[in-house]
Amino acid sequence: MLKNSWRFFVAGFQLLTCFALGAATPIPSVEKLLPDDTLLVLTTPDFTKMRDIYHTSPQTQFWNDPAMKPFKENFLAKMHENLIQPLERDMGVDFNDYTNLPQGQITFAITQNGWPATQGQQPGMLFLMDTKDKGDQLKKNLVDLRKKWIDAGKTVRTEKIRNIDFSVIAISEKDIPKTLRKFSNSDSDGDSDSDSDNKDTPPSFGTTNAPNNLYVGQYESLLILGTSAKPIEKVLVHLTGGQMPALGDLAAYDANRLAMFREAPLYGWANTKAFMDLLAQREGKDNPEDPFAMLNPVKILTAAGFTSLKTIAFSVQVANDGSTVQLFASMPESSRQGIFTVFPGQSKDSSPPSFVPADAVKFQRWRVDGQKAWTALQQVLAGISPQAKSGINFMIDTANTAAREKDPDFDMNKNFFGNLGDDIMSYQKAPRGNTPADPNSAPSIFLIGSPNPDQLVSAFKFLLVLANPQSLTPKEREFLGRKIYTVELGGGALPGASPSGPATRSLSYVAGSSYVAVSTDDSLLEEYLRSSDSTQKTLRDTPGLTDAVAKVNGTSAGVFGYENQVETTRAVFESLRNNASTNGGFGSASPGIPGIAALPNTDSIRSWMDFSLLPPFDKISKYFSFSVYSISADSDGIKFKMYAPVPGALRK
Numbered sequence: 001m002l003k004n005s006w007r008f009f010v011a012g013f014q015l016l017t018c019f020a021l022g023a024a025t026p027i028p029s030v031e032k033l034l035p036d037d038t039l040l041v042l043t044t045p046d047f048t049k050m051r052d053i054y055h056t057s058p059q060t061q062f063w064n065d066p067a068m069k070p071f072k073e074n075f076l077a078k079m080h081e082n083l084i085q086p087l088e089r090d091m092g093v094d095f096n097d098y099t100n101l102p103q104g105q106i107t108f109a110i111t112q113n114g115w116p117a118t119q120g121q122q123p124g125m126l127f128l129m130d131t132k133d134k135g136d137q138l139k140k141n142l143v144d145l146r147k148k149w150i151d152a153g154k155t156v157r158t159e160k161i162r163n164i165d166f167s168v169i170a171i172s173e174k175d176i177p178k179t180l181r182k183f184s185n186s187d188s189d190g191d192s193d194s195d196s197d198n199k200d201t202p203p204s205f206g207t208t209n210a211p212n213n214l215y216v217g218q219y220e221s222l223l224i225l226g227t228s229a230k231p232i233e234k235v236l237v238h239l240t241g242g243q244m245p246a247l248g249d250l251a252a253y254d255a256n257r258l259a260m261f262r263e264a265p266l267y268g269w270a271n272t273k274a275f276m277d278l279l280a281q282r283e284g285k286d287n288p289e290d291p292f293a294m295l296n297p298v299k300i301l302t303a304a305g306f307t308s309l310k311t312i313a314f315s316v317q318v319a320n321d322g323s324t325v326q327l328f329a330s331m332p333e334s335s336r337q338g339i340f341t342v343f344p345g346q347s348k349d350s351s352p353p354s355f356v357p358a359d360a361v362k363f364q365r366w367r368v369d370g371q372k373a374w375t376a377l378q379q380v381l382a383g384i385s386p387q388a389k390s391g392i393n394f395m396i397d398t399a400n401t402a403a404r405e406k407d408p409d410f411d412m413n414k415n416f417f418g419n420l421g422d423d424i425m426s427y428q429k430a431p432r433g434n435t436p437a438d439p440n441s442a443p444s445i446f447l448i449g450s451p452n453p454d455q456l457v458s459a460f461k462f463l464l465v466l467a468n469p470q471s472l473t474p475k476e477r478e479f480l481g482r483k484i485y486t487v488e489l490g491g492g493a494l495p496g497a498s499p500s501g502p503a504t505r506s507l508s509y510v511a512g513s514s515y516v517a518v519s520t521d522d523s524l525l526e527e528y529l530r531s532s533d534s535t536q537k538t539l540r541d542t543p544g545l546t547d548a549v550a551k552v553n554g555t556s557a558g559v560f561g562y563e564n565q566v567e568t569t570r571a572v573f574e575s576l577r578n579n580a581s582t583n584g585g586f587g588s589a590s591p592g593i594p595g596i597a598a599l600p601n602t603d604s605i606r607s608w609m610d611f612s613l614l615p616p617f618d619k620i621s622k623y624f625s626f627s628v629y630s631i632s633a634d635s636d637g638i639k640f641k642m643y644a645p646v647p648g649a650l651r652k
Contacts, residue, residue, distance in 0.1 A: 027104060027105055027220075027239075028238060028239065029045060029248075030043045030045070030105065030107050030109075031246060031247045031248030031257060032238060032246050032247075032248055033235055033238050033247075034126070034235065034246065034247040035231060035244070035247065036245035036246055036247055036250055037111050037112040037113065038109055038110070038111050038112075038247045039110045039111060039112055039123065039270065039271050039274055040110045040268070040269070040270045041107060041109045041247065041268060041270075042108045042109075042267075042268040043105065043106065043107040043108070043267065043268070044105070044265055045264075046105070047104060047105070048103055049265055053265055053318050057318075057323075058624070058625075059623070061623055062624075065619075065623070067615035067619040068614075068615065068620060070613040071609075071610065071615075074608075074610050074613055075608050075609055078608035079608055082608065083179060086179040087177055087179045090177035090178055091177055098141070101134045101137060101138060101141075102129055102130075102131065103130060103131050103134060103221075104131070105128065105130045106128070106129050106130070107126070107127070107128040107129075108126070108127055108128075109125070109128075109231075110123050111124040111125075111231040111234075112274065112278075113228050113230055113231055114230070115278070116278060116281060122227075124226060124227055124230060124232075125226060126225070126226045126231055126235065127224075127225040127226070128223065128224055128225075128235070129223040130221055130222050130223075131221045131222075131223065132221050133221070135218070135220060135221035138218055138221065138223055139218060142167070142218055142223075145167075145216070146167050154169055154170075156169050157169075159215070159229065161215075161229055161232050161233050161236060162233060162236040162237065162240060164217055164218075164219055164236060165217060166216060166217035166229075167216045167217065168213055168214070168216075169213070169214050169216070170212050170213060170214075171213070172212060213227065213228070214226075214227060215227070215228070217232070219236060219239050220239075222239070250271075252271070252311045252330060253269055253311070255330075256269055256311065256313035256328065256330075259328070260313055260314075260315040260326055260328060261313075263317070264315040264316060264317055265316060266315070266316040267313070267314060267315035268313070268315075269311065269312070269313045269314075270311065270312045270313075272306075272309045272311055272312050273309065273310045276301065276309070279298055279301075299384055299385075300384055302338075302383065303338055303379075303380045303381075303382075304338040304339050304380055304384075305336060305338025305339050305340040305380075306338075307337070308331050308335040308340065309329055309330070309331050310330040310331060311329075311330040312329050312330070313327070313330075314326060320651075320652065321645060321646055322548075322551070322644055322645035322646050323643070323644050324551060324552075324642065324643050325640075325641070326639065326640070326641050326642075327639070327640040327641075328637055328638070328640075329637050329638045329639075330637040331636075331637045331638060332635065332636065333633075333634075333635045333636075338376065338379070338380050338383070339376055339380060340638070341372075341376050342368055342369060342372050342376045343368070343558070344366075344557070344558030344559045344631040344632060344638060345366055345367040345368035345369075345422075345558030345559060345631075346367045346369065346422060346558060347367075347557060347633075348422070348556065349555060349556060350365040350366070350555045350556070350560035350630070351365070351540060351549070351555035351560065352365070352538065352540045352562065353425075354538050355528060355531035355532070355538070356538060356539040356540070357427075357429075357536055357538060357539065358536065358537035358538055358539055358541060359429060359430070360427040360428065360539050360564075361428055361429060361442070361567040361568050361571075362426075362427060362428040362444075362561075362562065362564070363425075363426070363427040363428075363539060363561060363563075364425065364427075364559065364561040364562075365423070365424070365425040365559070365561075366423075366424045366558065366559050367423060367557075367558055367559070368422065368424060368558065369421075370417070370422065370424070370448070370449075371418065371420050373420075378392065395466055396412045396413065398465070398466065399462045399465055399466060402462055402465045402469075402472060403415075403462040410459075412463070415455060415456075415458070415459040415462075416459035416462070416463055419451065419453075419456040419459070420449075420450060420456070421448070421450045421451055423447075423449030423514075424447070424448055424449065425446075425447045425449075425515075426444060426446045426447065427444065427539070428443065428444035428445075429442060429443045429444070429524065430442060430567045430568075430570070430571055431443075431571045431575075434574045434575050434578045434579070442571065443523070443524045444519065444521070444524070445517055445519040445521070445524050445525065446518045447512075447515040447516070447518075447528075448515060448516045449514060449515050450515065450516055453511035453513070453514065453515060454511045456511070456516050457485070457510065457511040457516045460485075460509055460516060460518075461474055461485060461487070464487060464489075468487060468488065468489050474486055474487045475487070479510075479526055479529060480529050480530065482510050482511065482512070482529055484508055484509075484510045484522075484525065485508065485509050485510065486507070487506065487507055488505070489505055489506070489507050506520065506522075507519075508520070508522055508525050510525060510529065517529075539562065542626070544625075544645060545562070545626075545628070548626070548627075548628045548643055548645055549628055551628075551641075551643035552628055552629060552630040552642065552643050553630060553641060555630070556632075557630040557631060557632040558632055558633060559629075559631035559632075560628070560629070560630050561628065561629045561630075562628050563626060563627050563628075565625060565626055565627060566624045566625065566626070569617070569624050570621065573617045574617055576611040576614065577611055577612070577616075577617075579611075580610065580611035580614075622649035622650065623647060623650065624647060625646070625647040625648070626644070627642060627644040628642070628643055629641060629643070
């Protein structure tokens with residue numbers, strides 16, 4: 001039902017995007033406006049401020065750089081031709097007439113609205129937009145919208161909620177403009193007009209909370225859209241000075257507001273405990289004979305420990321020196337279960353060690369107790385299904401059987417898991433080429449801390465037997481007094497292996513002084529072994545890194561990470577530019593481009609992008625810098641914090 005409500009709401013919202021765009025009194029903030037049964041809220045309190053931040057951001061400056069003009073103009077022209085103009089024809093509007101209307105708060109929210117306790121009830125969705133001194137223009141737009149609906153033959157009725165007139169219309173997927181259907185998966189026959197015999201029968205208007213009703217109204221300068229009358233009424237109570245519990249009355253929300261939301265131009269909050277409780281209510285009891293019972297989402301989430309999660313909050317903060325993104329998962333330490341008994345790890349030094357080179361483009365260090373993590377994983381699997389736990393035990397028994405042919409006393413739990421320490425780390429260098437596959441196969445190394453690396457590496461080959469039986473007889477060679485073991489693995493056997501890569505890849509591993517190092521790149525492995533005698537610059541010497549680390553509360557965290565966005569962006573950028581003639585420049589490089597894989601109807605959208613028009617990366621590299629992040633835990637919950645400094649060339 002929730003899925004259908006969302007679909008109808010989106011259909012109505014898409015019809016209204018061009019229209020929503022002198023208040024007598026200021027519109028209250030979101031915590032005073034929304035009801036206390038709010039499940040999720042996403043808001044920007046001041047759209048004008050958010051727009052200014054966008055226009056001055058490094059990303060927008062990059063997009064507006066003269067070097068990007070050929071690519072940008074080509075892309076915008078294709079988008080205007082294939083999307084904007086057809087959409088304006090479908091809707092009978094000119095988008096340029098409405099771009100200045102959003103002025104204040106813009107909020108999207110989902111409220112519980114009696115769901116699922118009340119039969120047939122569904123969550124209520126709300127969209128609120130404050131136009132401030134553009135209220136008269138908003139009023140005119142809504143009048144025009146109602147007229148267009150009526151002229152199109154739609155049934156529109158008027159309903160008063162707290163003495164405010166709302167237009168109510170039944171919305172279906174067919175109301176999505178044909179142009180938008182081509183860019184979604186909702187209608188594979190979006191271009192067909194032969195649906196006159198298959199029109200949906202509108203629901204009775206006697207059911208005011210019908211899931212496909214869209215309410216459209218205005219209070220002073222505030223546009224109000226909703227899928228149900230009840231949540232709208234609660235908002236209007238707060239707008240008109242009535243007394244009713246609001247979102248800000250929830251202690252859990254208010255704690256996040258004080259810690260994270262003040263002065264934030266964008267933030268969101270979710271009552272995850274309510275979601276989990278509602279999900280549990282809707283799930284029936286497991287059928288013990290059902291072979292898919294182990295896939296029950298409630299069972300998986302419970303075993304993993306997510307039921308102890310109370311709320312999730314995030315915020316974005318922008319300052320002159322950089323931007324900070326925070327996410328906080330409220331989860332009291334006393335109630336943590338499953339993976340959260342060990343995640344994110346211990347508050348120990350997680351900074352880059354001296355052997356991590358300065359040209360590492362990605363680094364991550366996780367201070368998790370390996371033995372405790374293994375125990376927690378077994379408990380999670382047992383909680384999900386006895387079959388899942390049995391599957392793990394079978395794999396361990398398989399490794400033990402292979403090992404005991406050479407060592408009768410071998411025990412994987414003792415020799416491997418018993419030798420895990422509390423330090424796991426990885427770092428990556430820039431790709432060595434510019435082919436589409438290179439950004440996904442950059443040289444990287446994985447390090448497992450151990451109190452006894454030699455015993456751990458001896459057990460490692462028996463763990464690898466699960467991937468390839470030939471790993472029992474690895475090739476051996478000496479390097480600087482260390483024995484390096486190498487085995488051949490199938491191309492798909494390694495996480496992140498490129499499907500266009502070689503059919504087999506070699507994996508090498510070696511015991512160092514405190515770690516077992518694992519890599520598919522022998523030169524990187526050898527560089528690690530030489531690092532104790534090297535005088536090369538290290539990652540922790542990176543200019544500005546110390547100040548950036550302080551922005552994420554230091555490196556005494558369970559997890560710390562770093563990314564050189566100049567070099568990671570360069571790899572993807574140059575790959576696209578140099579391979580523009582191959583499948584639109586995407587090829588297998590597309591996973592390295594944020595959001596590309598998720599775009600609907602990607603084939604049509606990528607035809608707008610002529611990557612041969614991109615400039616050499618060095619011409620626009622000044623718009624990129626680096627980012628750092630940490631994940632830590634305290635008695636109240638788990639916090640993720642990421643900071644990206646303004647690139648040096650753009651600082652005022």
